[in-house]
Amino acid sequence: MPQLGQGMLKGMSVTLKHLFGKKITRQYPEYKRDLPERSRGMLTVDMDRCIACLQCMRVCPDHCISIEQTKRDADGSGKAKPYAVGFVIDDSRCMYCSLCVEVCPVNCIYHTEEFEAQAYNRLELARQFGERPVDPTIDPRPTVKKKPKKAAKKAPNKDEAA
Amino acid sequence: MLKDEKRVESITLSGRESVRLANPDVRDEFGLETLDMNMGPQHPAMHGLLRLILELDGETVVRCDPVMGYLHRCQEKIAENRMYPAVIPLTDRLDYFANMHNEHGYVLAVEDLLDVEIPPRAEYIRVLMCELMRLASHIPSLGFLMLELGAFTPILYCFRERERIQTIFEAVTGARMMFHYIRIGGVKADLPPDIPQKIWDYIEGLEQRFQSDFVDLIQGNEIFISRTRGVGTMSQEKALEMGLTGPPLRCTGVDFDIRRDYPYSIYPELEFDVITDQAGDVEASYRVRIAEALQSIRLIKQCLEKMPEGEVMGDLGRRLRPAEGDGFGRVESPRGEFSVHVVSDGSDTPYRVHYRDPSFCNMQLLQEVIPGHYLPDIMPIMGLIDPVSGGWDK
Numbered sequence: 001m002p003q004l005g006q007g008m009l010k011g012m013s014v015t016l017k018h019l020f021g022k023k024i025t026r027q028y029p030e031y032k033r034d035l036p037e038r039s040r041g042m043l044t045v046d047m048d049r050c051i052a053c054l055q056c057m058r059v060c061p062d063h064c065i066s067i068e069q070t071k072r073d074a075d076g077s078g079k080a081k082p083y084a085v086g087f088v089i090d091d092s093r094c095m096y097c098s099l100c101v102e103v104c105p106v107n108c109i110y111h112t113e114e115f116e117a118q119a120y121n122r123l124e125l126a127r128q129f130g131e132r133p134v135d136p137t138i139d140p141r142p143t144v145k146k147k148p149k150k151a152a153k154k155a156p157n158k159d160e161a162a
Numbered sequence: 163m164l165k166d167e168k169r170v171e172s173i174t175l176s177g178r179e180s181v182r183l184a185n186p187d188v189r190d191e192f193g194l195e196t197l198d199m200n201m202g203p204q205h206p207a208m209h210g211l212l213r214l215i216l217e218l219d220g221e222t223v224v225r226c227d228p229v230m231g232y233l234h235r236c237q238e239k240i241a242e243n244r245m246y247p248a249v250i251p252l253t254d255r256l257d258y259f260a261n262m263h264n265e266h267g268y269v270l271a272v273e274d275l276l277d278v279e280i281p282p283r284a285e286y287i288r289v290l291m292c293e294l295m296r297l298a299s300h301i302p303s304l305g306f307l308m309l310e311l312g313a314f315t316p317i318l319y320c321f322r323e324r325e326r327i328q329t330i331f332e333a334v335t336g337a338r339m340m341f342h343y344i345r346i347g348g349v350k351a352d353l354p355p356d357i358p359q360k361i362w363d364y365i366e367g368l369e370q371r372f373q374s375d376f377v378d379l380i381q382g383n384e385i386f387i388s389r390t391r392g393v394g395t396m397s398q399e400k401a402l403e404m405g406l407t408g409p410p411l412r413c414t415g416v417d418f419d420i421r422r423d424y425p426y427s428i429y430p431e432l433e434f435d436v437i438t439d440q441a442g443d444v445e446a447s448y449r450v451r452i453a454e455a456l457q458s459i460r461l462i463k464q465c466l467e468k469m470p471e472g473e474v475m476g477d478l479g480r481r482l483r484p485a486e487g488d489g490f491g492r493v494e495s496p497r498g499e500f501s502v503h504v505v506s507d508g509s510d511t512p513y514r515v516h517y518r519d520p521s522f523c524n525m526q527l528l529q530e531v532i533p534g535h536y537l538p539d540i541m542p543i544m545g546l547i548d549p550v551s552g553g554w555d556k
Contacts, residue, residue, distance in 0.1 A: 007382030014379045015315050024322060038336035038351070061248035097251040097342045111336075 040096045041115045043089050045129045049108035052084040056100035056109055064093035065100060066134045086134035091117050091125040196224055203232045207310055207541050210551025214528070218537065226532040226540070228525055233555040241515040246272055246482045247346055249515065253502075254340040257521060257553035259302070262288075262295035263495035265344040268515075270426060270491025271502040272346050275484045281473040284348035285428045290465040291334070291343065292493070293458040294361070297368075298327040299496035300455045304376060307448060307545035311389050319375050326364055333357055346482065348475035358466055365459050372459075377452065390444040394531050394543040397442065404526045408498025409450045410547055414442035420494035432464045447546045483510050497521055497548060521553030 026033065035041070057065045068086030073079060100109050119125050126136035202213040211232035217225035237256060241249045253264040266288055273280065305320030328338045334357055335343040335350070343350050380386055401414040411418060419436040421429045437453040439446035484506040492501035498520030507513040524547045532540055 004384060007384050007387075011379045011383050014374060017374075018319070036333040036336070037354070038334070039332060040336040059245075059248070061244050061251065095251055095340065096337065097248070097340075098336065099248060099251075 040111045046108040052082040059103045062093045064090040086130040086132040088134040090136040237556045251342045259299040260495040267493045267500045267502045271489040271504040275489030283472045284474045286469045293461045296458045300451045303548040310541035347478045395443045413446035413450045415440045444542045444546045519553040521549035
């Protein structure tokens with residue numbers, strides 16, 4: 001029969017041991033640790049490389065990327081190609097899923113190591129990259145409504161799922 | 163003990179406020195009324211946003227009605243408007259202590275729909291990550307249980323371990339909690355070259371620390387024993403009746419684990435024990451979680467040893483358009499069975515996504531087990547379920 005209080009003393013010896021152990025707390029704002037290579041921070045765009053293919057805008061689940069596209073002969077080849085005059089990333093909506101980074105054919109949109117996003121106003125978090133600002137409040141890609149015909153056809157399946 | 167068995171039964175079984183409102187003058191044999199009390203939704207000890215409507219007779223709880231929905235985000239409906247791959251980051255936000263298992267469950271359901279083969283290395287990486295996630299969920303859950311009993315130290319040690327696991331996750335996936343790592347057809351990227359050694363070193367160290375930091379600190383403590391032994395006791399029949407899964411079911415002695423009984427991924431190739439305990443109280447659930455964490459360590463070691471070389475992502479084409487039909491995926495999350503049902507209508511967005519979350523399903527235990535216990539025993543019983551509010555509200 002163990003003595004009453006023995007378990008507690010054993011526990012206290014564990015905490016006492018930790019008291020003299022190495023401290024692991026870091027003072028965050030003064031000390032910042034190195035982020036790993038794959039770390040997904042705020043997005044940024046290299047506008048020189050962007051070919052305005054709009055794939056990132058279409059794949060973004062939160063509709064946080066808006067691009068204003070025109071045709072322009074930017075590289076002097078004599079042929080007018082799609083050109084992004086306006087490019088906005090709304091960080092207040094972004095969830096850092098990196099789907100846009102994976103879809104970009106020229107790797108011009110990528111994650112930085114920056115992760116401290118704060119502002120007094122939501123609109124301040126929308127970062128403009130193009131020559132012309134784009135209104136981030138307008139949804140670039142409204143949710144596509146499904147065809148009602150198809151939905152009605154599959155109605156019995158809904159009961160199965162529910 | 164309960165004063166008026168019949169009345170208690172009628173109220174707990176109906177479980178509605180309306181019954182009580184219809185009979186406001188019910189009194190016990192001493193002519194004393196019971197007291198209605200709200201615990202939560204914002205309570206310092208509560209697990210997330212849960213409101214319990216309690217009916218108290220002195221300090222004994224007569225009725226307990228959980229009210230959920232304070233964190234409801236329409237996850238299932240949002241998923242219907244998104245393309246199949248874009249639902250994965252949403253599943254991270256369900257049970258935010260078991261993100262990898264949520265992703266795995268959804269991805270298994272979509273793969274069932276698509277009927278695709280997964281590269282073996284991807285399967286090993288998935289299981290490796292899921293077992294690390296189980297460690298990162300079971301260890302803090304011990305800390306939460308102790309915090310609810312008034313002990314502050316264990317949660318610091320538990321979160322120190324979780325922090326180290328999160329650092330591994332960050333190096334592998336790029337995020338600390340919202341991973342978006344397990345993808346349809348494989349995983350996002352191969353492990354960085356130095357990570358297998360780092361995981362191995364961490365696991366070896368954890369195995370040594372486990373006894374001294376968690377078992378010695380908690381197990382023999384007299385206060386812990388007196389607050390948890392015999393609290394929240396339920397029988398095997400009751401647990402099966404309520405449809406519990408995970409540690410709350412296994413702590414009553416039912417030998418059920420999805421990983422072994424409905425095997426998925428590469429679990430049939432790995433050796434592990436399904437942990438059960440007979441007591442069915444809070445202390446038993448604590449013992450089950452400790453032993454399961456050790457089993458996870460064993461699984462991680464096997465994964466690292468057996469991991470084959472090769473591709474980590476199958477080629478599925480740019481846009482997923484599964485044929486009409488439905489897919490089902492179930493995984494053993496740290497809290498119990500997490501299963502996903504996906505219905506496709508042939509378009510690139512799911513017709514319906516349904517999540518069965520263990521936090522939600524295990525919550526029925528509250529109504530059945532809490533009546534008859536003292537008010538301070540509610541929090542240890544919550545620790546037995548270890549629910550996560552992102553999971554029960556979806």
